[in-house]
Amino acid sequence: MTHTDISSEPHMHLKADMTRLFHRKRLINFALPLLLLSYLTYVFFAFDVPDLWAKASWKNANTLVSDSYSYKTHVTRDNRNGEVRVAIEGERKGAYPAGEAPAWVALGETTVIDLQNGHEVIFGPETIRYTIPGYGVVRATPSRSAGVQAELPAGEVPEWINASKNRLSITTDAGRLTITRNRAEVFRYFTGWELFFFTLDSPYHGMGPVALLQHAAQGEAGAIWDAFWNNKMWRHADVAWAMGETLLMAVLGTFGAGIVALPVAFLATRNFMPLRSLRFATRRLFDFLRGVDSLIWTVVLARAFGPGPLTGALAILITDTGTFGKIFSEALENVDQKQIEGVQSTGAKPLQRYRFGVIPQITPVLLSQLLYFLESNTRSATIIGAITGGGIGLLLTQAIITQKDWEEVAYYMVLIVLMVMVMDWFSGWLRRRLITGETESANG
Amino acid sequence: MADLTAAPTQTVEIRESYLAMTQRKRVYGAILLVFFVAMMVAGFQTADARNAGGFWDGITRIFDYPTEVLSEAWEKASELPGHIAHFFPALIETLNIAAASTLFGAMLGTVLSLLSIRGLARWPRLIPIFRRVMDICRAVPEIVIALVLIFLLGGGPVPAMIAIAIHTAGALGKLFSEVNENASLKPVEGLASVGATWIQRMYLGVIPQVGPNYVSYALLRFEINIRASAILGFVGAGGVGYELKNAMSWGKGRYDEAAAIFILLFVTIVVVDQLSGILRDRLTHGTRSGAQA
Numbered sequence: 151m152t153h154t155d156i157s158s159e160p161h162m163h164l165k166a167d168m169t170r171l172f173h174r175k176r177l178i179n180f181a182l183p184l185l186l187l188s189y190l191t192y193v194f195f196a197f198d199v200p201d202l203w204a205k206a207s208w209k210n211a212n213t214l215v216s217d218s219y220s221y222k223t224h225v226t227r228d229n230r231n232g233e234v235r236v237a238i239e240g241e242r243k244g245a246y247p248a249g250e251a252p253a254w255v256a257l258g259e260t261t262v263i264d265l266q267n268g269h270e271v272i273f274g275p276e277t278i279r280y281t282i283p284g285y286g287v288v289r290a291t292p293s294r295s296a297g298v299q300a301e302l303p304a305g306e307v308p309e310w311i312n313a314s315k316n317r318l319s320i321t322t323d324a325g326r327l328t329i330t331r332n333r334a335e336v337f338r339y340f341t342g343w344e345l346f347f348f349t350l351d352s353p354y355h356g357m358g359p360v361a362l363l364q365h366a367a368q369g370e371a372g373a374i375w376d377a378f379w380n381n382k383m384w385r386h387a388d389v390a391w392a393m394g395e396t397l398l399m400a401v402l403g404t405f406g407a408g409i410v411a412l413p414v415a416f417l418a419t420r421n422f423m424p425l426r427s428l429r430f431a432t433r434r435l436f437d438f439l440r441g442v443d444s445l446i447w448t449v450v451l452a453r454a455f456g457p458g459p460l461t462g463a464l465a466i467l468i469t470d471t472g473t474f475g476k477i478f479s480e481a482l483e484n485v486d487q488k489q490i491e492g493v494q495s496t497g498a499k500p501l502q503r504y505r506f507g508v509i510p511q512i513t514p515v516l517l518s519q520l521l522y523f524l525e526s527n528t529r530s531a532t533i534i535g536a537i538t539g540g541g542i543g544l545l546l547t548q549a550i551i552t553q554k555d556w557e558e559v560a561y562y563m564v565l566i567v568l569m570v571m572v573m574d575w576f577s578g579w580l581r582r583r584l585i586t587g588e589t590e591s592a593n594g
Numbered sequence: 595m596a597d598l599t600a601a602p603t604q605t606v607e608i609r610e611s612y613l614a615m616t617q618r619k620r621v622y623g624a625i626l627l628v629f630f631v632a633m634m635v636a637g638f639q640t641a642d643a644r645n646a647g648g649f650w651d652g653i654t655r656i657f658d659y660p661t662e663v664l665s666e667a668w669e670k671a672s673e674l675p676g677h678i679a680h681f682f683p684a685l686i687e688t689l690n691i692a693a694a695s696t697l698f699g700a701m702l703g704t705v706l707s708l709l710s711i712r713g714l715a716r717w718p719r720l721i722p723i724f725r726r727v728m729d730i731c732r733a734v735p736e737i738v739i740a741l742v743l744i745f746l747l748g749g750g751p752v753p754a755m756i757a758i759a760i761h762t763a764g765a766l767g768k769l770f771s772e773v774n775e776n777a778s779l780k781p782v783e784g785l786a787s788v789g790a791t792w793i794q795r796m797y798l799g800v801i802p803q804v805g806p807n808y809v810s811y812a813l814l815r816f817e818i819n820i821r822a823s824a825i826l827g828f829v830g831a832g833g834v835g836y837e838l839k840n841a842m843s844w845g846k847g848r849y850d851e852a853a854a855i856f857i858l859l860f861v862t863i864v865v866v867d868q869l870s871g872i873l874r875d876r877l878t879h880g881t882r883s884g885a886q887a
Contacts, residue, residue, distance in 0.1 A: 207747075442860055563734070
């Protein structure tokens, strides 16, 4: 009896253990998702998501999306003097010279605007006519005394026509016509980014790549480049400078932090710094630099240095000095003492001991961390630039604030993403070259 | 005999070529160093020239602003606890943005990383696409998405949350993928042999292996996201950053509020840093001690 008791006891224990384990697992499996769900429900209401749905502006979304890949050309008639002007996006930078117009606009006593697919707007001396296929002809006569007198085809007014005493607006797939007392305006939409290469005042506008190459071969390459580089609409030169500034912030900040942090990191290590108080103070300094966060550093530095790339670079430098200090001091604590002793045994002075005994050991960690942060700081530099005002971040915020240059926003976004991806690839490549290359040569 | 006479000349040759090599290496190193220093100096000068205020002028004034803020806060020290209590809900909002975006980002990152494991992916042909998606998500700075979403949705925590979540999905997705590469295939094969579906194989075969590492990375990301959500608040996405911007743009007279927010932010970052450090340590080393016990 006692024998069986002894042998069954561990079994019972094991069984009880397993039951408990299963019980716990089951509990976790249900409790964890439940906890997650209840937290998300809390956040859902804390962030006022139901209200957000009502607040969201679908009109803005529509403008944003359509504007980011298309542009519109405005044909505007001043009703007071009958003058007709054509401008891309209605901006002065994109205006056609007086008396000139794209092929689909025939200027004259009566201006005929072809909106394709049978849509046609005619600016007569008095009356404006819009021929809409499948609907009819809309006539409108603006005058100072009587407002806008519209004559619509018989029947119910469709919802895409908005007519009142002083205003008529018609929105169709082909374009948009707006008439007020003082002016009549037609928008025609095109796909693409307008005037991306050359503005209208450049002689190279509208030339195909072949014709451009011919001109370049005839010695106009400099002029062509100049026209493109100083494009008033897209400001390629400024954008390139801004990208350069952002990269500069990242590079200066990262490597500057590395240079500052390396010597100071020795003070925070157990094996190189016998003084406990100094070690403690250095470590707390690193924690402080890291804890204050780049946002606060940016704000404080912007007060002293004003907006610009230097402020951004210093903000990155200070924050990362804390981070690097921590990482480097940890790496320094893990160095192999034997190499240092070996160097020392040849009669090396302290500085030489550090140079030949310590630095080679931590170089891989150092380089890989620096390069890793270089990539992530390219992104930070964009963000800091948006706050302090420097680099591509500034251009981006400026373009967003106008709330209409979404094609530029899209362009900058593409550039930023490409820049970060290129930096990511470059730092990865360099890391592999420098670090694995080094171990290979050490083995060989 | 001939060998004996040949040996010394060989040693001399070796010695000479070795010395020449070290010499060359030293010269290259020096050139590289000079080049690097020159680039840094030139870069610094360019940055200095394009900055609104100069470096040597600004360095003397670097403590002006903190002193101003701190002295005003010191004068009104009795109001500081009140301010801290007042801004505490904003801090909670910032933390919520960070937590929710880390959660969503981790979920999306998990799915993306599981879909791009070599040999285990649901649709092996689509692996490059999922990887590119992760790369792009990772490359987009949060502020870009946040600013666009603020235009669409109005200011508030949700644009910031979405923006940070997208970036987090990319960043965590990459780290998770690296963890997945090291997961053992045996449990997955076992599950496959009993007819488990892809989701079951992932949930029961891969996730338990990589879970602790996932959580550890997600905690690290949470720390980073707190900072990010404070920054996004500064451009209008709610939370403590928004309050800081308001207090700062007001200028003198509300510096005590700015100081209170500085303190809140600093303490939060340090506390979360420490807590997640301890937790991460337990996650990566704790399991080992648990197995020993």
